[in-house]
Amino acid sequence: MINDLDKLKDEDLIKEFQDNNTIQAYEILVKRYKDPLTNFVFRFVGDRDACTDIVQDTMIKFYLNKDSYKSFAKFSTWIYTIAGNLAKNELKRRRRRSFISVSGDDDERTPQIEDKMYISPERAADNSIKSDIVQKALLKVKPVYREVVILRDIENLSYEEIAEITELSIGTVKSRINRGRTQLQKLLKKIYHE
Amino acid sequence: MNKNFYNEDEKFKNLINDLKDLPKVNAPDDFEFKLMMKIQNGQFEKMKKEEKSFSIFKFLAPALGISFAAIMLFVLFPFNNIEDIDPLMQEPLPYQANISQQAASIPNSINEEKITEPFASKETAKENSLANKAGQLTQSSVNQIPLNPRNNVNLDDAISGNKVSRGNLERGSLVSSGQDQFGFNEFLVLEQPDSASAARHKAIQDSIKESRKKKLNQKLSK
Numbered sequence: 001m002i003n004d005l006d007k008l009k010d011e012d013l014i015k016e017f018q019d020n021n022t023i024q025a026y027e028i029l030v031k032r033y034k035d036p037l038t039n040f041v042f043r044f045v046g047d048r049d050a051c052t053d054i055v056q057d058t059m060i061k062f063y064l065n066k067d068s069y070k071s072f073a074k075f076s077t078w079i080y081t082i083a084g085n086l087a088k089n090e091l092k093r094r095r096r097r098s099f100i101s102v103s104g105d106d107d108e109r110t111p112q113i114e115d116k117m118y119i120s121p122e123r124a125a126d127n128s129i130k131s132d133i134v135q136k137a138l139l140k141v142k143p144v145y146r147e148v149v150i151l152r153d154i155e156n157l158s159y160e161e162i163a164e165i166t167e168l169s170i171g172t173v174k175s176r177i178n179r180g181r182t183q184l185q186k187l188l189k190k191i192y193h194e
Numbered sequence: 195m196n197k198n199f200y201n202e203d204e205k206f207k208n209l210i211n212d213l214k215d216l217p218k219v220n221a222p223d224d225f226e227f228k229l230m231m232k233i234q235n236g237q238f239e240k241m242k243k244e245e246k247s248f249s250i251f252k253f254l255a256p257a258l259g260i261s262f263a264a265i266m267l268f269v270l271f272p273f274n275n276i277e278d279i280d281p282l283m284q285e286p287l288p289y290q291a292n293i294s295q296q297a298a299s300i301p302n303s304i305n306e307e308k309i310t311e312p313f314a315s316k317e318t319a320k321e322n323s324l325a326n327k328a329g330q331l332t333q334s335s336v337n338q339i340p341l342n343p344r345n346n347v348n349l350d351d352a353i354s355g356n357k358v359s360r361g362n363l364e365r366g367s368l369v370s371s372g373q374d375q376f377g378f379n380e381f382l383v384l385e386q387p388d389s390a391s392a393a394r395h396k397a398i399q400d401s402i403k404e405s406r407k408k409k410l411n412q413k414l415s416k
Contacts, residue, residue: 051219052221130212
């Protein structure tokens with residue numbers, strides 16, 4: 001029976017879980033989404049421990065609120081929405097804790113990578129260092145832009161899916177992706193020699 | 195000019211490639227085990243309760259607390275009471291003469307005796323009796339008779355009703371029959387002199403004066 005369940009689509013699995021409370025269906029969905037969600041939340045929050053906790057909470061919320069999922073939506077967008085909201089809550093909590101000074105409008109702010117992050121081009125070519133730099137730069141992008149950039153360029157979701165997850169129009173999603181990329185590119189200008 | 199603003203993937207080609215090349219972060223191996231343990235142990239109940247307990251009152255609680263404290267302060271310590279506390283802002287109250295119980299208990303007979311009895315004939319016996327009586331007085335109320343010049347009162351004037359040029363302190367002594375030694379009397383206006391007790395103390399002081407005179411005469415004669 002588990003083999004049969006394994007072949008089912010996400011939407012069929014959650015229906016099975018909703019209708020018959022089949023825990024195997026739930027476990028299969030957890031198995032399918034634990035890694036993409038962990039990757040998404042890690043890129044968004046930047047903390048390994050926190051991201052594991054957030055994904056765990058996402059799965060628990062999914063377990064507790066399985067009936068709030070409506071079949072007309074894609075399961076992936078529903079679960080990404082939960083994870084994204086929890087990740088945003090975590091960021092807000094952190095900001096409250098570490099809030100020191102009043103900052104201006106984020107749009108007007110020009111974030112820069114610290115000087116100590118400057119590394120020679122030879123070293124920049126190294127993938128792991130490059131990944132670190134990209135990740136650090138990503139964390140400096142405003143969260144509303146960061147979320148859509150991650151969903152689009154790292155998680156490879158379509159504009160429609162992102163619009164559904166973020167509850168925005170497709171136009172707004174595209175605009176935000178463009179702004180996020182621009183901001184990220186500015187931050188990474190040392191690598192791209194712009 | 196009709197540049198498609200959103201189809202700029204080419205412009206960000208390097209960036210997009212870098213983002214795609216980022217290493218995938220996977221969940222820890224024990225992720226499912228921990229998750230199922232949490233679910234089986236019902237550890238999410240706490241999370242569920244926290245969600246349910248969310249309400250607007252959580253945010254209003256500090257404001258409500260401060261408001262309640264402010265109201266309690268106004269109720270317990272009304273600001274108009276400050277005027278009552280300030281003695282300089284207060285109208286002086288008429289002071290009621292307070293004769294002590296000890297002075298009141300001095301039998302009138304003693305005083306009358308002191309006033310009426312002649313000193314001439316049985317001097318020693320009377321001296322002894324006066325000394326005894328004075329001793330009694332000393333034990334009870336005479337100790338409290340103000341003997342300093344400031345508190346001395348012209349009792350003749352007091353009895354006759356001549357209240358000429360008396361200071362507040364003198365009047366205070368007169369009113370209280372010299373029973374109380376007034377220092378700072380909180381600016382109270384002293385009124386209604388007690389003529390009966392004044393007469394009583396006149397008799398006491400006269401008898402003391404007489405006995406002193408006698409003792410002085412005795413010493414001089416010796």
